[in-house]
Amino acid sequence: MVAAPSTPPPVVEVNNLRIRYGKEVALQLDELSVVPNEIFGIIGPAGSGRTSFLKAVNRMDLFDRSMDVEGSIRFRGRDVRTWKNVYSLRRRIGVVFPLPVGLPLSVYDNVALAPRLSGVRAKSELNDIVERCLRRAALWDEVKDRLSSLGSLLSGGQQQRLTIARGLSQDPDLLMLDEFSIAVDPVTTMRIEDVLKELKQELTIILVTNLVQQARRLADRTAFFLGGRCIEIGATDAIFSGEVKDRRTTDYILGRFG
Ligand SMILES: Nc1ncnc2c1ncn2[C@@H]1O[C@H](COP(=O)(O)OP(=O)(O)OP(=O)(O)O)[C@@H](O)[C@H]1O
Ligand SMILES: [Mg+2]
Structure with a gap:
């Protein structure tokens, strides 16, 4: 019998996630996984739920009493809520x-x-x-x-x-960056982008960005969040060449809104 080619287990695996602040749903995400050594880009307009997603992965809900997380987020196969303590989890996740x-x-x-x-x-x-x-x-x-x-x-x-x-x-196994270049000049931004391309040889990166072209330059796959929903996840090349499931993805990428 020939063994099926094995795909490496995801670094982050999300199922039926719902993040709320009080009654307000900030993000509802059915399924998402981030695989080893990829740069996973997340784009979307203000308030689309991207920072909330990073916070949930890193268990920052522990420090934000208004934040409520339901569903499952696995890091390296283990639900982030069942890690022995939050410090052992955070040691393996760098955040910028x-x-x-x-x-x-x-x-x-x-x-x-x-x-x-x-x-x-x-x-x-x-x-x-x-x-x-x-x-x-x-x-x-x-x-x-x-x-x-x-x-x-x-x-x-x-x-x-x-x-x-x-x-x-x-x-860390995972580096999560949230709009790292907001206060950085374009030359430094490019230097950091080069750093990230190097780093992905050794670790996995989740890159939340407001700059769609930055996702295009760096991300292997890109997710588009809008209004607390994940509208699209796909290979960055495909998404940027118009192979999308939802027209809003292309509209956003082309700057028609947001
Ligand atoms: N601490 C909080 N308390 C109440 N509501 C919050 C809190 N943090 C975020 N929200 C709300 O949750 C939704 C998602 O916000 P989030 O910060 O995750 O979006 P984002 O995609 O990171 O946007 P931005 O471009 O503003 O960083 C928004 O409607 C926001 O107002
Ligand atoms: Mg944010």
């Missing part, structure tokens, strides 16, 4: 928000903090982690001589790359 949220710490400590908290003590090991993460975020050359100065003194684009370096410091 729209605006760089630098900690009031040195460049070095911004990256070393999480590994230290999870028990890495040896200075040489921390040094290695800091250098490796800063290199992966394409920031090392610019900051290697000022590791002890405050992260908040870096330029906006550098701070955003520092956030990425911090997101990588625990060697």
Whole structure:
């Protein structure tokens, strides 16, 4: 008997998800899966439910009492709500928000903090982690001589790359970015885009973006969210060449609304 070709199990697998704030449904999602080493783009206009989706994957509902999550989200095969504790889950998921949220710490400590908290003590090991993460975020050359100065003194684009370096410091399986380029100049945006293309060799990326062309440049597959619904999921090439199930996808991509 010939074994069926095996497809790798998804990194994130969603079924019958419903996210509400009070009575308001923010996102209703029947089925979605993100496979290893892809960049999965999520596009859609303001209020379409994209940030809520990331929050649910990362269990930020624990800190937002108005947020209610029903249905199933599996990360690496296990429902995110049954992880032993939320920290063990979050250690494997790096998150980058729209605006760089630098900690009031040195460049070095911004990256070393999480590994230290999870028990890495040896200075040489921390040094290695800091250098490796800063290199992966394409920031090392610019900051290697000022590791002890405050992260908040870096330029906006550098701070955003520092956030990425911090997101990588625990060697996550999944990196989720929410409109990372909102406060970043176009040149830095392109540099970060190059970083993401490199990173996907090693991990999986969910990229929420307002820039449809950014999804086109980076994402292997793209989902289109609208009004709290997932309207379309498909290969990015197909979606951008007009092979869509729903006309609203093309209308949005062409800037006819949103
Ligand atoms: N903490 C909250 N409390 C109440 N309603 C919320 C909260 N966060 C989001 N919402 C609502 O949920 C819906 C989805 O919002 P969400 O932030 O997920 O959308 P988005 O696609 O990320 O949009 P944006 O472009 O504004 O970032 C919106 O109607 C929003 O007003
Ligand atoms: Mg958002």
